[in-house]
Structure formats: structure tokens, C-alpha cells
Amino acid sequence: MTLAVILSRQTTRLGLSFAGVAVSDGTTVRTQVLVRTGTGDDSRHAVALDAFEAVYEQATTAAEPVALHVNDAEVRVALLAAGGSFPAVDILTSARGRVPALLQIAGAAISTRLAELTPRRARASTPPTETTVATDASKCTGRRGVGVACVRVDGAHRQKFLPDVRSVLHGELLAIELAVAGFANRPLHVLTDSQAALACLGGDHPKLGDVASTVERIRLLTRGRAVRYSWVRGHDGHPLNEAAHRLAVAARRGHEADLPTDTRNAVTDNIISSLIATPPGTTHGLRTGRAA
Structure with a gap:
């Protein structure tokens, strides 16, 4: 169609x-x-x-x-x-x-x-700098649903809970989609701790189903854009990865516990405050991944 x-x-x-x-x-x-x-x-x-x-x-x-x-x-x-x-x-x-x-x-x-x-006089004299964004997903145990998040070093972020997601892999790809859609106006460097998600973006993925359709949407969103992907070791002290993980977990747990909006916002604010307070320059476990 x-x-x-x-x-x-x-x-x-x-x-x-x-x-x-x-x-x-x-x-x-x-x-x-x-x-x-x-x-x-x-x-x-x-x-x-x-x-x-x-x-x-x-x-x-x-x-x-x-x-x-x-x-x-x-x-x-x-x-x-x-x-x-x-x-x-x-x-x-x-x-x-x-x-x-x-x-x-x-x-x-x-x-x-x-x-x-x-x-021409109104255009920027230098090209836009690359934005680095970390992504992560947190899956519900024993049932559908996943929290996804993306965040950059200045604290700009997106997070949401998606109730119908069946697998962690699909959630990781949805988190990447959240990043490429949410940070669309400059070159982008996406960090993920999912090697399986990077493999999917490189072409090693099922031909049908939610994973394949999400990969196709990411490819549409990144076509003609300067976007690259890297793998970062999870739970290894990388500040952006840790913040993305905590935001994804917060989105999931906030839904599971039906927390009030004010409480959810306070949890998110605390995560972002901790990220901004972290000295820049940490690059634990970073490897270049395959681009879509």
C-alpha cells in the first residue's frame, strides 16, 4: 500500500x-x-x-x-x-x-x-555539532510492556511507557526510534547497550513482525541524515547510559505503581539532576556499532 x-x-x-x-x-x-x-x-x-x-x-x-x-x-x-x-x-x-x-x-x-x-548572511557559519544521545529500555517481568527513554548530556530527554511491547529487543529499538525522532535537527550519535539492536539496524533482523517494522521506521527517520550508532557496555558507569537506564526504569515502574504525575516528575528531575552533576568526558565501554 x-x-x-x-x-x-x-x-x-x-x-x-x-x-x-x-x-x-x-x-x-x-x-x-x-x-x-x-x-x-x-x-x-x-x-x-x-x-x-x-x-x-x-x-x-x-x-x-x-x-x-x-x-x-x-x-x-x-x-x-x-x-x-x-x-x-x-x-x-x-x-x-x-x-x-x-x-x-x-x-x-x-x-x-x-x-x-x-x-546567506543569516546562516550559521559553522556546521551543527553532533549530538550524543543514550537510549535504553526496561521490560516488565512476565507480561507485556516496556519503559523506553533517551537522554543527552545537557539533560534533554524523552521517556514513555509502551504497554503492548513483548520483548526487550523491540523495546531497545523503540528507544532508538524515540531518539532519532526526538533529536532530529542535527547530526546524531546514538549510544545503546543492546548489541542485538545494533545487529538489527545492520540488517540482521526478522523480515516480519514488530522488530522489522520498527527497524524500517528508524531507517525512514534517518534517511539522508548524519546518524551513527555505538555500543556502550551497560551498567559500567557510563553517565548517559546510566541516566537512560534509570529513566526507562522510572517510566516502567511509574506505570506499574500508577504513581501520580507529580511523583513521576520528581523522580525524573532527580535522575536528570544527577546526570548534569556528573563530570563530562566519561566514555566507559564505547564501541562503534553498525549504522542502518
């Missing part, structure tokens, strides 16, 4: 409205960015409809309807209301499956186009 997304974005600094298109046939992803002058609702709607016209033109040559998600709710509602007039597309009302990854790719395409349009 062919899947497409349209992502809307505006910049008041340049007075422009953008619509990023990403189309995936399951093997390749094609992107396109359309631009209109102005930052009002009319410009936002117009450029999104320009993008819809471009997607529909491709959809008319497809063997089956193209599934399309439009992130702009107003445009999406309008297209749903007129759905009978556009039989070559099926409008998706929710962002599930591969949709979030494609929205990230469409956003990256807009950022690239925006950089091309930005006056």
Missing part, C-alpha cells in the same frame, strides 16, 4: 507557507515541498491544497487508492467532506503506523527548503 503525508508549516520571518509531501511505496520515499507567500490561513490552506493536488496526480496512476494523512485538521476535514470526489485517495484521520516517520521526513524536507531560501 502506498502511503502519503502532507505536513504544513509557516515562517513569519520569511513570510512563507510550506507544505511538505512524503510518499512511501514501502521501499522508497519521495519528497516534495510546495511554497506560497503569506502566513495567513488562506496561504496555509492554499499550499496544503497544492500539495494535495500533487499527491492526487500521482495517486491516479496507482493500482489502488493511496492512503493520505494531512496534519492540518481544517484541510483534512474539508477533504473528508469532499472524499467522494477524490476516489484515488483514502484520507486517514489518525497518525498511526508509518505516518509519524513520514511526517518527520516531510518536516526535514521543509527544513532543507527553508535553509535554501534563507539569506
Whole structure:
């Protein structure tokens, strides 16, 4: 099934409205960015409809309807209301499956186009530095569910509990996906203590199932980006790895114990405070892993 997304974005600094298109046939992803002058609702709607016209033109040559998600709710509602007039597309009302990854790719395409349009004097004189992020997962014992987390040295982090995950390996890959999706605007160095996850990203993984689909989403998210992976020995004193582990455990235990939000936040704040207080420069057990 062919899947497409349209992502809307505006910049008041340049007075422009953008619509990023990403189309995936399951093997390749094609992107396109359309631009209109102005930052009002009319410009936002117009450029999104320009993008819809471009997607529909491709959809008319497809063997089956193209599934399309439009992130702009107003445009999406309008297209749903007129759905009978556009039989070559099926409008998706929710962002599930591969949709979030494609929205990230469409956003990256807009950022690239925006950089091309930005006056040279306003551009940074040096390339962005690499961001190092550690990831980890903590699996529930004897039942489904995993806490996942990612964190960088300045304390910026993401963590969540995913109730339907069956294996630690799947959780480790979901933690990596959390990192590449959450830290998307600069070169990225991802640290993981899972050699199995690195093997999956290198191509040694099941062809079907949750592991394979997660690997594919990570590849979509990292396509065209400077992303590398390294293995770090777990529980060996590496500050970022230890912080990622504690955040993942906190996400899992907070769910299991049904802790109040204030309590969960206090636990997270304590973990981040400990990380920031750790002297920089520790690199215990670091090995280069295979990139996707």
C-alpha cells in the first residue's frame, strides 16, 4: 500500500507557507515541498491544497487508492467532506503506523527548503555539532510492556511507557526510534547497550513482525541524515547510559505503581539532576556499532 503525508508549516520571518509531501511505496520515499507567500490561513490552506493536488496526480496512476494523512485538521476535514470526489485517495484521520516517520521526513524536507531560501548572511557559519544521545529500555517481568527513554548530556530527554511491547529487543529499538525522532535537527550519535539492536539496524533482523517494522521506521527517520550508532557496555558507569537506564526504569515502574504525575516528575528531575552533576568526558565501554 502506498502511503502519503502532507505536513504544513509557516515562517513569519520569511513570510512563507510550506507544505511538505512524503510518499512511501514501502521501499522508497519521495519528497516534495510546495511554497506560497503569506502566513495567513488562506496561504496555509492554499499550499496544503497544492500539495494535495500533487499527491492526487500521482495517486491516479496507482493500482489502488493511496492512503493520505494531512496534519492540518481544517484541510483534512474539508477533504473528508469532499472524499467522494477524490476516489484515488483514502484520507486517514489518525497518525498511526508509518505516518509519524513520514511526517518527520516531510518536516526535514521543509527544513532543507527553508535553509535554501534563507539569506546567506543569516546562516550559521559553522556546521551543527553532533549530538550524543543514550537510549535504553526496561521490560516488565512476565507480561507485556516496556519503559523506553533517551537522554543527552545537557539533560534533554524523552521517556514513555509502551504497554503492548513483548520483548526487550523491540523495546531497545523503540528507544532508538524515540531518539532519532526526538533529536532530529542535527547530526546524531546514538549510544545503546543492546548489541542485538545494533545487529538489527545492520540488517540482521526478522523480515516480519514488530522488530522489522520498527527497524524500517528508524531507517525512514534517518534517511539522508548524519546518524551513527555505538555500543556502550551497560551498567559500567557510563553517565548517559546510566541516566537512560534509570529513566526507562522510572517510566516502567511509574506505570506499574500508577504513581501520580507529580511523583513521576520528581523522580525524573532527580535522575536528570544527577546526570548534569556528573563530570563530562566519561566514555566507559564505547564501541562503534553498525549504522542502518
